[in-house]
Amino acid sequence: MVSLQKVIFFLWLFAKVGVLPDDRLNAAVGGTMIFTTTMSPTEKPFSSVNWSFNVSTPIIIFVINAENIIGPEYEGRITFFPSTASLELRSLTLDDTGEYTVNAVHDGTLLNGRTTLVIHEKVSSVLVNSSSTDLVEFSGSVSLSCSASGPSLSFLWLNGSSEVTASDRVQLTDGGSSLTIITVTRFDQGPFRCRVSNPVSTVISDPVNLSINGPENMDLISSPPQGYFAVGSDISLTCSVGSRPPAHFKWFLNGDQLPDTGSELRLMDVQMSQSGNYSCQAFNTGKKVFSSFLTC
Structure with missing residues (x-):
């Protein structure tokens, strides 16, 4: 009677290459990997199939004459698909990283494939x-x-x-x-x-x-848009600024702070005593910026 080791060696020696993907396979700890062969489903059973891990280790599964021999480490963890000689491996651990080989005989043809599986911890x-x-x-x-x-x-x-x-x-x-x-x-x-x-x-x-x-791009605009005004005029000065978070405002006449706040300063029925350089200050929690002066 031919020993199991001799059968595996015979299949390895004469097998053809290419029934498994050449690319490295990746899977997560605790996950499942299906090693799908490129062989078409067939009704005629394989004469023999051997799946092994890292070549020299005990077999994963050996199938001959419809009898399955499963390695003790893989009991309950694998499913074999006899029509394509594919294999499902479950409950993956880091120790399952390595090279997987399949050797099969079908209708007198020797077939084999080899691929590498890398197990990763999830992020x-x-x-x-x-x-x-x-x-x-x-x-x-x-x-x-x-x-x-x-x-x-x-x-x-x-x-x-x-x-x-x-x-x-x-x-x-x-x-x-x-x-x-x-x-x-x-x-x-x-x-x-x-x-x-x-x-x-x-x-x-x-x-x-x-x-x-920090506010930026400040501008001081007068309405009507002119620099000199007649006594008795009504004037609106608007301070515009881009700011995040929203800016707060202070107004100044010749450097002295006015009681007015907000982005608009209204001057009604102006008198000579109100002539001078007007400026606004925009500020928030981060930074202060002065606008250009406007002479009225």
Whole structure:
């Protein structure tokens, strides 16, 4: 009687190559992998099929004359598909990483295939930390760092739904896990998210929002639009500014603060004593900006 070892050696020696994918396969711990052969389903049974792991280890399953011999480590973890000689392996562990080989005889033809399976832990514990969340527009920088657990990690940053890419103001370092924005603007408020991937999973962090303070592009407009006015005129001065968060205003005449607040200053029935240089000051929690003076 021919021993099992001799049968396996015979199949290995004379088999043809190519019934399994050449590409490396990836799967997650606890998951399932189906090794699907390229053989077409057949009603005529295979004379013999042998699945092995890392060649020298005990068999996964050996099928001959419709009898199945399953390795003790694989009891309850596999399903064999006799029509294609494919194999399902369940409850994967890191120890299942390695090379898988199938040798089969069908209708007098010797067949074999070989592929590599790599088991990965899933990505977990994705967290973003910021060096600051309260910044001043045009005068501050911020660094965001992304940490995660798992092997073979790749990082991608999102600002809202848009991918963040490197530029003159944006630096991506430490394999993409660190993001630095130089000279922040109001458009850098986020929300920022870190997307971490490996071959078997993807996890996106909770959002981080930045508070970017500071008004800009100030303008002081008079109505009617002229620099000199007759005694008794009514004049409206409006201070406009782009600001996030919204700006507050103070008004000054010749450097002295007026009691008026708000973006508009109304001067009714003006007198000579009200002549001078008017200015407004816009401010918020981050920064103050003065407009140009207006002489009335």
